Amino acid sequence: MLTNEQQKQFSSILEELGNALDITKEEYDAAVKSYNAVAQHLTRSGSLLKPYSPDILPQGSFMIGTIIRPVVEGDDIDIDLVCQLTGKQDRWTQEKVKKLIGDELRSNKVYNRLLDYPDGRRCWTLKYRENAKEGDNKYHMDILPAIVDNNYRILYEKTFSAKSLGAVNVDQLDELAIRITDKELDNYKKETNHHNWLKSNPFGYAKWFGSRAIVSSLGTVRETKLFSEWIEPVPTWKQDKLPLQRVVQIMKRHRDIFYSDREDKEDKPISIIITTLAARAYKGESNITETLQNIVNTMLDYISVEYDAYLGKDVKRVENPVNKLENFADKWTDFPQRENNFFEWHKQLQKDLDDFFNKRGLGSITESLSPFGERVVQKVFSSMGTKMKNMREMGNLKAAGISGTLGDKGDKVEDHNFHGKD
Numbered sequence: 001m002l003t004n005e006q007q008k009q010f011s012s013i014l015e016e017l018g019n020a021l022d023i024t025k026e027e028y029d030a031a032v033k034s035y036n037a038v039a040q041h042l043t044r045s046g047s048l049l050k051p052y053s054p055d056i057l058p059q060g061s062f063m064i065g066t067i068i069r070p071v072v073e074g075d076d077i078d079i080d081l082v083c084q085l086t087g088k089q090d091r092w093t094q095e096k097v098k099k100l101i102g103d104e105l106r107s108n109k110v111y112n113r114l115l116d117y118p119d120g121r122r123c124w125t126l127k128y129r130e131n132a133k134e135g136d137n138k139y140h141m142d143i144l145p146a147i148v149d150n151n152y153r154i155l156y157e158k159t160f161s162a163k164s165l166g167a168v169n170v171d172q173l174d175e176l177a178i179r180i181t182d183k184e185l186d187n188y189k190k191e192t193n194h195h196n197w198l199k200s201n202p203f204g205y206a207k208w209f210g211s212r213a214i215v216s217s218l219g220t221v222r223e224t225k226l227f228s229e230w231i232e233p234v235p236t237w238k239q240d241k242l243p244l245q246r247v248v249q250i251m252k253r254h255r256d257i258f259y260s261d262r263e264d265k266e267d268k269p270i271s272i273i274i275t276t277l278a279a280r281a282y283k284g285e286s287n288i289t290e291t292l293q294n295i296v297n298t299m300l301d302y303i304s305v306e307y308d309a310y311l312g313k314d315v316k317r318v319e320n321p322v323n324k325l326e327n328f329a330d331k332w333t334d335f336p337q338r339e340n341n342f343f344e345w346h347k348q349l350q351k352d353l354d355d356f357f358n359k360r361g362l363g364s365i366t367e368s369l370s371p372f373g374e375r376v377v378q379k380v381f382s383s384m385g386t387k388m389k390n391m392r393e394m395g396n397l398k399a400a401g402i403s404g405t406l407g408d409k410g411d412k413v414e415d416h417n418f419h420g421k422d
Contacts, residue, residue, distance in 0.1 A: 035056045071373060254372060302318070308333075
């Protein structure tokens with residue numbers, strides 16, 4: 001059982017770990033600037049799409065504040081976007097809509113150079129890192145074509161205003177659903193009624209995740225404002241995160257390191273399953289230590305088992321909270337290795353966290369964080385060392401009782417003027 005001082009120290013370390021996993025303000029702002037420029041190009045005078053008010057909106061981890069840096073420093077940051085058209089011509093199919101967006105991107109010499117060929121199953125991809133002349137845009141953007149009905153933007157902004165970010169009625173989130181293109185579907189080339197296209201609800205999911213993230217004993221005023229700022233249509237970079245956001249980042253990083261050198265890395269647990277189970281398991285703990293311990297220890301309780309009459313056997317389900325018919329773990333049936341890998345990873349995560357929380361002293365704690373990557377851990381304790389040095393010099397560094405936990409409570413630690421190793 002951790003003391004309050006130990007919980008505070010571990011939470012400080014985990015907060016620094018989350019900071020180290022985040023993309024930088026410069027990277028974040030560059031991505032926002034880039035997708036706003038794409039939106040401006042699609043809405044320019046002369047664009048065939050202009051009458052349908054093209055709108056580029058972030059989705060996924062970039063939107064809900066759980067994006068993390070890649071394990072390999074030079075790898076791309078993946079930015080997921082939706083390109084929404086308000087209505088369309090009656091005869092347009094999914095294929096036509098996707099082609100029109102691709103054609104408009106190709107009409108710009110910069111985007112023509114960045115555009116990946118062939119197009120993906122659902123998205124167009126702009127490869128900034130690989131093709132941009134500057135060479136310092138460390139990301140690629142996956143742009144998902146979608147159709148929405150009139151007044152969608154008004155509904156979107158109302159849904160994500162700070163006043164509306166409390167508890168949600170999941171059934172009402174269906175009004176945030178969009179219709180998307182998917183070239184593997186049978187109706188891709190022939191269906192013209194977009195209401196019969198594949199339905200997706202990334203913004204309903206974000207609303208649900210936000211409602212889970214702000215369930216905290218600290219009160220919801222600051223937290224609601226913070227999360228509403230994260231999911232603005234044109235967001236600005238925020239360093240502060242809520243405990244649930246930080247924990248999702250930490251778990252995703254552990255997964256990435258765990259599978260980084262394995263041959264089956266393509267079958268590693270997918271982020272949407274980790275994020276959904278974490279959000280379901282979150283009980284409003286007010287610090288990262290309690291949040292992480294609770295989520296990791298209880299998240300498996302939210303994997304259900306149901307009999308599938310078509311397959312004639314029990315299957316595991318991780319239900320999409322905004323679409324009860326969708327099972328995020330549906331691929332586990334076709335690819336059993338993915339199911340095995342999820343539970344193998346979770347078991348290792350529990351083991352590594354137990355080891356971490358049982359350590360005392362920064363040296364031992366540092367070693368126990370190796371499952372999160374040497375480069376990130378060095379960054380964490382370099383940052384903490386700087387903060388402690390500043391606190392010591394200002395006379396604010398204290399040691400708490402027998403535990404010796406360093407922080408802002410306990411007996412004052414005197415400054416020193418010698419330099420050297422411990």
